[in-house]
Amino acid sequence: MDTAKARKHMVDSQVRPNDVTDSGLIKAMGRIPREDFVPSNRRSLAYVEKDVPLFEGRWLLKARDFSKLINEAHIHPGDLVLDVGCGYGYGCAVMAPLGSVVVGLEDNAEAVSQAQTSCTNLGLDNVAIVEGELAAGFADQGPYDVIVIAGGAEIIPEKLFDQLSPEGGRMVAILVDRGVGHAMLYTRHHDAIGERMLFECHPAGILPGFNRTAGFVF
Template sequence: MMDTIEARKHMVDSQVRPNDVTDPALVRAMSTVPREAFVPTNRRSLAYVEKDVPLFDGRWLLKARDFSKLVHGATIQPGDLVLDIGCGYGYSSAVISFLAGVVVGLEADDRPIERATETCRTHGYDTVAFVQGTLAEGCPKQGPYDVIVIEGGIETLPDTLFAQLKPNGGRLVAIMCEDGVGHATLWTRHGEKRGHRILFEAYPAGILPGFEKERAFVF
């Protein structure tokens, strides 16, 4: 049987700390949240390996290195309202709840929402709420958000999501992919102006549904 406490410590020591993730609250969260509880039962042995873990069709749990660096780049503050898009079974939302005030986890279907809600309730992560909706449309009713985190690769960033950021300093992080290469990127909003900065290179397992680039028709 896997020693999950030891596996979690090894994950943090080998995949998180050496990759310039210095926020003590984030390190503590990833040392605390039981990652294996948020993956399918038959994949729990993969929870702490250094790769994206398949959850269900079109969704993966980002490897610890990429997830921690992405969240670190968002500089989430106590009291922030965070939208977590493509949250799967809720691991990312649970971790982010250690950093933020309130987390809204967005998924497209009922079943993962039900499981994420139950798992977070079981472990006492009570500042997370999960909602159903189209990922690329976000959740404007609960916004505007201090931070939006997109849990997977994207090829396009819809303007509808940028509009859900708070006008003064709202941040969005995602892995923008082109021709098989991904760059984790931080976007910021200042009024109607936006800025962006590449954070690091990454290779996510797939593109989140609704964030694909429209393919040109070729004769």
């Protein structure tokens, strides 16, 4: 497979036509080798228009959904970014040229090591991949200007809102309710949280720790 050609086609057919206007994001997605961030037996799926399974409970979001989500986060050059459920680090690699520092959070030690290696091999010295519980975030490095939840979520843990910068921090996530998914933008201004629905999408699954607890049924 000609990956450079496939990457250009992905940008031209899945990213540009879908209201993605951030030129830095488009450039990064056209440069970062997406195939390096999926399992070796799934490299042929890296540029298809669907979520790619990485390991249990984790998927690489399709380019259309990922690019629209990051576009709406409006990452600025000085921003500190937290990528929750970063998998093998593709999102971190794409966002690295957009912000100041990107912290990738994973609960899988093997994925943490592989993600850090992949980003380092690309010369991205402003990316740090850390291991921890996804729903707990990573308060040690916060508050964050931007938090990206890289998968489906039925609930957004309060701890993540607490880790947003009180001066206009933004969080993007895909909220799933009874099987219907909507990308959401949350903004924090001191103690107030605003929210806005962005677009419909259908993630392949829910991140661990982001499931709604089932209530008691008679």
